[in-house]
Every structure is written in structure tokens, then in C-alpha cells.
Amino acid sequence: MVTLPEPCQPMCFSRAIIQSNCEHGVISMQDERPLKILIISAEMVPFVKVGGLADVVGALPKSLQALGHDIRLAMPRYGQVDPTRFHLETIADAISLNMSNFQVPVSVRRGTVGDAIPVYMIDAPRYFERENIYGYTDDGERFILFCRGVLEALRFLDWSPDIIHCHDWHTGIVPNWMHTIYHDDPFYAQTATVYTIHNLAYQGIFGYRILEVAGVAAHGFLYPQIAELANVVDIMGRGILFADAITTVSERYAQEILTPTFGEKLDHLLRSRRERLFGILNGLDYEEMNPATDHYIHTNFDAQSxxxxxxxxxxxxxxxxxxxxxxxxxxxxxxxxxxxxxxxxxxxxxxxxxxxxxxxxxxxxxxxxxxxxxxxxxxxxxxxxxxxxxxxxxxxxxxxxx
CATH class of the missing domain: 3.40.50.2000 (Glycogen Phosphorylase B;)
Known part of the structure; x- marks a missing residue:
């Protein structure tokens, strides 16, 4: 049975990522206990970057850690991520993942960002040691494997997050899983999901087989009311549909994507979840983006020089x-x-x-x-x-x- 999140009251997203556990009881505005938050993304600086997503994911954990929360991250270990350069250590070998009718062994490596924030990397050379980050015909399988690897790695590490913060289509299957195949899993019984839309134009659209690979084929297609999506699998759409809270990169963009002009055919779905949708303006990491201290540039300067x-x-x-x-x-x-x-x-x-x-x-x-x-x-x-x-x-x- 597919279970959808229960409605929750609108809130300022300065706390939305922290207060999105709607199904299991929303954390109150007065609740300041430290939370365990996992940020899961296909890219992040300083390891690998294709677009602005990597900058946001690289900077956000530092701010959340400064608020006192237990922050950890997860990403694929691409061939471009050199284990020696980034001091990666292997913390798990040969975790077996179910990919429809076959098993795939992966290992887990650990690096760090900021003040010793752990970064778990799913290492599957057949899927991720390639010339490019994206653009392959099996991208759907690649990122489903990644997401499955992350969830099983957490079980191996015995670290159950309060919130899983997912970014863009590559991780959209995770909120779907939390309300289907992981719904009755006691390890994730108190875990909520936040789903952030960085680029609505890239939705991760695939055929029916990707449902079999993801283990949710029994639930079929989900958008009969949207003609263009009635017979395809839109992974971003699934993230939007199932997440406990949805965020995007600004308050204005959060309003724009509710319209047919900017909604990329998902405006109907987004409007149906507007009470869960929050806009938060992206910011800069002032430690990294500081010309007075930047070690990459030839001559440091500031506003006075x-x-x-x-x-x-x-x-x-x-x-x-x-x-x-x-x-x-x-x-x-x-x-x-x-x-x-x-x-x-x-x-x-x-x-x-x-x-x-x-x-x-x-x-x-x-x-x-x-x-x-x-x-x-x-x-x-x-x-x-x-x-x-x-x-x-x-x-x-x-x-x-x-």
C-alpha cells in the first residue's frame, strides 16, 4: 500500500528542514534538540561539481552543524574523486544491494568536509567510474543503486537519521521508498524526508522498467491526471509527491513553479502539495567565497584593497x-x-x-x-x-x- 504524508501546517523553512517530520509528529517550534540529518546528493564541492547544486550541498552542512545538529552527507564515489587526494577510508566492503532480479555489491568510503563532517561515498566502479557524471542511458539505474546503497549503508553503520534531505531527481526515489518498501522498516520508523528542487527541468524521466529496478512496480504509474506523465516514470515527481516537506531555491521560484509557465508539467502536482512547499534563497559559503583568503587566486583582496x-x-x-x-x-x-x-x-x-x-x-x-x-x-x-x-x-x- 502506498501511504502519503499527512498534511502539516505551513512554517518558515528556516526550520522546515528541521521540522518536517509530519507523519511521525511535527517537531514543535520550541523543540531545540539536536537532530540527525543526512544530506544526499549526486554532487557536492569539493569533491565533484557539475552545477550550483554542488555548491549548495557543500555549504549547507556547515551551517546546520553550527546550529548543533549531527550532519552527515552521502554521494557516489565517482572516478573523478581520488581516494588519496581526499583521504578516503573504506568503512564497509561488499554490501549487497537488490536491483530487481540481481544483486550488486558496493563498498562505502568515508571522507570529510568542514569541521570533520562525514561524507559517505557509495563505491560501485561499474556505475560511477565513467568519464562524465551524468548523461548515460542507465542513469536511472545508477542513481537508484546509489540511493539504495545509502540507505543500506546507514543500516550497516547503525545511524538512523531524523531527516533525510534529498536533492534533485537523482534522489527523488528516497521519499517514495519511505512510504512504500521502507514504510514498515523499524530502522526508518522515525525518519522524515525533505526534498529540494534545484532544477525542475531535469526530472529523471524513464520507462516502466525503472519501477522494477526500484522495487515499486507493484504501485504502478502515479500521475493519470497528467497526460504527458501518465505512462512514464518521473522520479522528481515522486520526490515531490511523497516528501514530508519540499523546498526550492527562492520564495519567488516556489511561487513560479505552481504555474503552467514555469511548472514543467508538474505544476498540478506542486499545487496539490503547496502547503508543504517552501522557498529558501540560496546563499554563499563566506569561508570559501572570500577573496581576502581564497588560496586559489593569485592576489588576495577585499573591499578596502x-x-x-x-x-x-x-x-x-x-x-x-x-x-x-x-x-x-x-x-x-x-x-x-x-x-x-x-x-x-x-x-x-x-x-x-x-x-x-x-x-x-x-x-x-x-x-x-x-x-x-x-x-x-x-x-x-x-x-x-x-x-x-x-x-x-x-x-x-x-x-x-x-
Whole structure:
């Protein structure tokens, strides 16, 4: 039987992540006891980054820890995450995970962020030691394996969280599981889920087989009232439907996604859960994003020493193999290269812009046709355009500074 969360009263999300245990009894505004919170995400800095999701997940646990809570994180151990560089230790070997009609052994490694905050990494080389983070035909299976691995790793570690905070479609199956196959599991009897939408356009849409892999095929499709989703599996939609609380990146965006214009076909579902939906503006990690102390940039500066900043522009021009000229305007973009980010519009105006004599630096990865567009521009305008087809924290910080 599928059980849905009971309604709860609206609350400020400054406490929503902490007070979302609606089914098991909402934590009162006066309850200040430390909570055990697991943050689960497909990416996080400093380990791996494809977009802004990684920045948020890297910064949030430090703030929650400062409030006195027991914070732990979980992510896949991608091939790009070097165990030696990040001092990973293996804490569990060969945990067997059920993936429909076969078993997959995974190991669990542990790293840390901030002030010794544990990061559990699910290590399954067949699924995660690949050139890219996303973009494979078996992405559904990959991230279901990851989520299953996280839940079973917690059981192995005997650490039962009060709240599991899930991010984007890659982890949307977890709230679904909490109300289906894990519903009667005593280990998770007091666990609530918070689901954060960073990018509603990427929903994790797959066919019926993914339900079998996830072990929820008996419950079938869930959106008969939405024609486009009636016969597909939308994993983000499942996260929205089953989570005890839903958050997104700003109060305004939380309102916008309730409309057909911005709701990406999930506006009907979101409106049905609007009493659980909270908008929280993303913030910066002031320790990491501080030019006065940033060890990645050439010359540190602050608001009282802006005269030092031009040295960073010079070094960025050198690294990008552009002519060093303090008088030339240097424009930059750090982004996933997709239509959603406006690169289709940029493609229409970039050549007239370059005709003004500016320099342009791009850092990011995304759709292949945008890779080719910027590569062609860099070949045609080698003294004006530089592109870094990667996500690299060191280069990103130097771009911000320069």
C-alpha cells in the first residue's frame, strides 16, 4: 500500500528542514534538540561539481552543524574523486544491494568536509567510474543503486537519521521508498524526508522498467491526471509527491513553479502539495567565497584593497591564453551549457559582442552543440575567446576574482 504524508501546517523553512517530520509528529517550534540529518546528493564541492547544486550541498552542512545538529552527507564515489587526494577510508566492503532480479555489491568510503563532517561515498566502479557524471542511458539505474546503497549503508553503520534531505531527481526515489518498501522498516520508523528542487527541468524521466529496478512496480504509474506523465516514470515527481516537506531555491521560484509557465508539467502536482512547499534563497559559503583568503587566486583582496584585484585579471588572461591587456573588458560565464541557461540567446549575439573588442571566457560542460559552438568561436577568435570544457573549482575562483 502506498501511504502519503499527512498534511502539516505551513512554517518558515528556516526550520522546515528541521521540522518536517509530519507523519511521525511535527517537531514543535520550541523543540531545540539536536537532530540527525543526512544530506544526499549526486554532487557536492569539493569533491565533484557539475552545477550550483554542488555548491549548495557543500555549504549547507556547515551551517546546520553550527546550529548543533549531527550532519552527515552521502554521494557516489565517482572516478573523478581520488581516494588519496581526499583521504578516503573504506568503512564497509561488499554490501549487497537488490536491483530487481540481481544483486550488486558496493563498498562505502568515508571522507570529510568542514569541521570533520562525514561524507559517505557509495563505491560501485561499474556505475560511477565513467568519464562524465551524468548523461548515460542507465542513469536511472545508477542513481537508484546509489540511493539504495545509502540507505543500506546507514543500516550497516547503525545511524538512523531524523531527516533525510534529498536533492534533485537523482534522489527523488528516497521519499517514495519511505512510504512504500521502507514504510514498515523499524530502522526508518522515525525518519522524515525533505526534498529540494534545484532544477525542475531535469526530472529523471524513464520507462516502466525503472519501477522494477526500484522495487515499486507493484504501485504502478502515479500521475493519470497528467497526460504527458501518465505512462512514464518521473522520479522528481515522486520526490515531490511523497516528501514530508519540499523546498526550492527562492520564495519567488516556489511561487513560479505552481504555474503552467514555469511548472514543467508538474505544476498540478506542486499545487496539490503547496502547503508543504517552501522557498529558501540560496546563499554563499563566506569561508570559501572570500577573496581576502581564497588560496586559489593569485592576489588576495577585499573591499578596502580593490587596487590589488587587476592582478587576478592579468593572471586569468594568461591562463586562458588571451592577450594581457588591463583596458580590454573581460566577460565570463560559469554555467552548465544548456538552452535553459540562455546559451541559445547568447549564440545569437556573441559575434556582434565580440566585434566590440571584448574578451570572453567560458567555464562549464553541457550540450554537445554548445561545446562545438564555443570551440568554433575560440578557433575563430583566439585572442578573444577561451573555453574550459570542465567544472574546476580552481579555475572558477580565478574567474570570479579576475
Amino acid at each position: 580593490l587596487d590589488k584585484r587587476p592582478e587576478n585579471k592579468r593572471m586569468l588572461q594568461e591562463q586562458a591564453h588571451l592577450p594581457v591587456n588591463p583596458e580590454v573588458p573581460l566577460l565570463a560565464m560559469i554555467s552548465r551549457l544548456t538552452d535553459q541557461k540562455g546559451f541559445d540567446m547568447l549564440g545569437q549575439i556573441i559575434q556582434p559582442l565580440l566585434a566590440q573588442g571584448v574578451q570572453f571566457v567560458v567555464l562549464g560542460i553541457g550540450d554537445q552543440h554548445y561545446h562545438e559552438m564555443f570551440q568554433n568561436l575560440a578557433a575563430r577568435y583566439p585572442e578573444q575567446v577561451a573555453i574550459f570544457l570542465t567544472f574546476n573549482t580552481e579555475i572558477a575562483q580565478r574567474i570570479y576574482a579576475g
